[in-house]
Amino acid sequence: MTDVVATNETILVVGGGISGMTAAIEAAECGKNVVLIEKSPALGGRVSQLYKYFPKLCIPTCGLEINVRRLRFNKRIRVLTMAQVSAITGDTGNYTATIKITPRYVNENCTACGACADAVSAEVDNAFNYNMNKTKAVFLPFNMAYPRRYVIDPSIVGTPEGEAAKAACKYDAVDLSMKEETLELKVGAIIWATGWQPYDAAKIQPYGYDRFANVITSVEFERMMDKAGPTGGKILRPSDNKEAKNIAFIQCAGSRDRNHLTHCSRICCMASLKQSTYVGEQYGDDEAAKASIYYIDIRAIDRFEDFYKKVQEDPKVSFIKSKVANITENQENRNPILHGVNTEGYHRYDNEHDLVVLAIGMQPSADITQVTSGVHTDASGFIQVHADNGGIFGAGCASNALDVNRAVQNATAAALRAIQVVNRVSGAEA
Amino acid sequence: MTDANTLMVEKYRNSFLKEVEANVEEGDWVRMCMQCGVCAGSCPLGPHWAHPPQEIFMMIRAGKREEVLTSDSMWMCTSCYNCIVRCPRELPITHIMHGLANYAHRLGIAPKMNPTRRFAKIFWDNIASSGRVNELTLSIKLYFMDGIASGIKKGLEMMGVGLGLVKTGRLNPLGLISHSGVKDTKGLHAMLKKAKEIEDKRKGLA
Numbered sequence: 001m002t003d004v005v006a007t008n009e010t011i012l013v014v015g016g017g018i019s020g021m022t023a024a025i026e027a028a029e030c031g032k033n034v035v036l037i038e039k040s041p042a043l044g045g046r047v048s049q050l051y052k053y054f055p056k057l058c059i060p061t062c063g064l065e066i067n068v069r070r071l072r073f074n075k076r077i078r079v080l081t082m083a084q085v086s087a088i089t090g091d092t093g094n095y096t097a098t099i100k101i102t103p104r105y106v107n108e109n110c111t112a113c114g115a116c117a118d119a120v121s122a123e124v125d126n127a128f129n130y131n132m133n134k135t136k137a138v139f140l141p142f143n144m145a146y147p148r149r150y151v152i153d154p155s156i157v158g159t160p161e162g163e164a165a166k167a168a169c170k171y172d173a174v175d176l177s178m179k180e181e182t183l184e185l186k187v188g189a190i191i192w193a194t195g196w197q198p199y200d201a202a203k204i205q206p207y208g209y210d211r212f213a214n215v216i217t218s219v220e221f222e223r224m225m226d227k228a229g230p231t232g233g234k235i236l237r238p239s240d241n242k243e244a245k246n247i248a249f250i251q252c253a254g255s256r257d258r259n260h261l262t263h264c265s266r267i268c269c270m271a272s273l274k275q276s277t278y279v280g281e282q283y284g285d286d287e288a289a290k291a292s293i294y295y296i297d298i299r300a301i302d303r304f305e306d307f308y309k310k311v312q313e314d315p316k317v318s319f320i321k322s323k324v325a326n327i328t329e330n331q332e333n334r335n336p337i338l339h340g341v342n343t344e345g346y347h348r349y350d351n352e353h354d355l356v357v358l359a360i361g362m363q364p365s366a367d368i369t370q371v372t373s374g375v376h377t378d379a380s381g382f383i384q385v386h387a388d389n390g391g392i393f394g395a396g397c398a399s400n401a402l403d404v405n406r407a408v409q410n411a412t413a414a415a416l417r418a419i420q421v422v423n424r425v426s427g428a429e430a
Numbered sequence: 431m432t433d434a435n436t437l438m439v440e441k442y443r444n445s446f447l448k449e450v451e452a453n454v455e456e457g458d459w460v461r462m463c464m465q466c467g468v469c470a471g472s473c474p475l476g477p478h479w480a481h482p483p484q485e486i487f488m489m490i491r492a493g494k495r496e497e498v499l500t501s502d503s504m505w506m507c508t509s510c511y512n513c514i515v516r517c518p519r520e521l522p523i524t525h526i527m528h529g530l531a532n533y534a535h536r537l538g539i540a541p542k543m544n545p546t547r548r549f550a551k552i553f554w555d556n557i558a559s560s561g562r563v564n565e566l567t568l569s570i571k572l573y574f575m576d577g578i579a580s581g582i583k584k585g586l587e588m589m590g591v592g593l594g595l596v597k598t599g600r601l602n603p604l605g606l607i608s609h610s611g612v613k614d615t616k617g618l619h620a621m622l623k624k625a626k627e628i629e630d631k632r633k634g635l636a
Binding site for chain 2: 206252256257258259296321322323324325326339340341342343346348
């Protein structure tokens with residue numbers, strides 16, 4: 001299955017999120033051959049885990065569907081999933097990338113009929129929902145997954161459950177003998193679009209993410225709103241599964257802090273403003289439903305100011321100018337209690353809420369310096385634009401903390417840089 | 431009066447922030463504060479002082495010299511270091527509080543009756559005279575800080591503790607008559623005098 005033909009006129013795109021998909025599609029539509037590799041079993045990345053986009057509050061799957069369509073019908077793109085780069089050697093126009101492919105145990109015959117999943121009962125943590133619930137050990141990563149093929153978790157391979165999945169398949173798609181593969185690709189340019197991951201919230205000790213059930217992160221909150229998510233589209237407190245109505249958002253959770261991430265993660269203000277509208281969406285005119293945003297300063301950059309103004313007018317949403325000092329828990333109802341000082345007037349508060357959402361910071365998810373040398377990264381690990389990087393280009397959130405719009409622009413720019421490299425290789429460009 | 435305070439008012443007429451940066455220990459960090467309020471919220475004595483650290487920093491920048499230096503707020507700091515640990519910009523807040531307190535004291539405008547200031551003064555005089563703290567005279571001075579009647583009252587209150595300390599050899603009652611300081615007391619005094627001279631010169635207080 002992995003007979004990938006690549007030459008030094010091929011562009012390797014690492015990471016199949018919105019940035020990687022964009023870079024791959026743009027380069028391919030310009031007539032370049034592209035290999036797109038993705039670590040997880042399906043494309044889409046963090047965008048596929050979003051409920052809504054800001055500022056239009058439209059549905060991310062819409063744009064994702066268009067991109068998947070462009071990608072599927074472009075014969076110049078080769079997609080490898082469950083694949084990771086372990087080493088890059090060589091120089092501009094002549095790289096060798098070593099790629100490790102983890103077995104999926106399901107081959108191309110899969111029709112996604114789901115008979116294999118029905119045949120097993122074992123469950124594993126659902127990574128797509130940030131482990132907030134379980135999924136069958138044989139699963140489709142999410143409803144819109146591309147490639148549309150099931151995955152078998154390695155934990156049931158070699159067990160009767162695994163055999164049951166194999167027996168249930170009418171298309172001979174289950175192959176339990178698959179082994180890890182390593183392949184080497186010759187490529188001319190590399191676009192590194194490995195995206196971001198949420199900062200480890202447990203490290204922010206005073207907020208007690210690891211101690212208090214009702215302190216969650218913004219990415220988890222986002223999954224709750226999805227009908228196909230862990231709570232079926234309802235905002236439920238992890239401690240007792242009751243509806244949470246009085247919700248606090250804490251900004252700069254991990255960002256702009258020399259104890260954690262020194263950079264501003266840039267999306268969290270807009271993400272919390274967006275998520276504050278979910279409260280109204282969920283509970284309508286219910287007077288108990290309210291959102292409180294604790295902030296240092298709201299960074300709704302340029303045209304997002306309009307959205308900020310709109311949210312400010314919402315009577316359900318209030319703003320408290322304060323970095324919360326610490327959180328304790330009400331022992332009786334397990335409500336988190338926020339302590340701090342409102343710096344507008346220096347008022348001390350001890351505010352009880354049903355649920356606390358940490359607007360968690362963004363950090364690069366893969367460290368390129370682990371696989372190759374000479375690429376310049378900044379203090380936070382984002383790839384910088386630098387002549388020494390040669391034919392390796394950062395794209396999207398691997399290069400900076402960006403929202404989707406800016407990540408896509410950034411990825412298109414990276415595609416153009418990579419195209420110039422392979423054009424020089426083929427002699428089409430001096 | 432042409433004292434240190436008037437001198438400094440003249441010198442930094444337009445900028446209290448500059449004065450703090452130049453003369454207060456770690457004072458050059460004040461401008462780094464981004465007013466997030468995490469120090470104010472983290473202070474265990476927070477509700478008991480007039481101005482939490484973040485407010486003091488804002489007052490410094492706003493040039494409220496008189497209010498800051500005569501305030502007893504920074505004297506309330508117990509050095510628990512909660513604020514330093516949590517400050518997103520790693521300001522050495524505890525040290526700045528002590529720096530401000532010390533500066534106000536040096537200028538002679540710190541609140542005269544502030545108990546922290548008075549205790550610090552008693553402690554300093556005690557340790558500086560012989561190089562070692564005489565715990566007995568230190569406690570007595572402390573108890574009788576507010577007069578004979580309240581001194582006797584405090585002494586009687588603490589009698590049990592005091593006798594316990596004597597019994598377990600933690601307190602030497604002979605300390606009243608004989609106290610063993612460092613060997614070279616004269617040398618110590620000369621050192622302290624020189625150190626003060628150097629510091630005063632550096633801070634323009636001489």
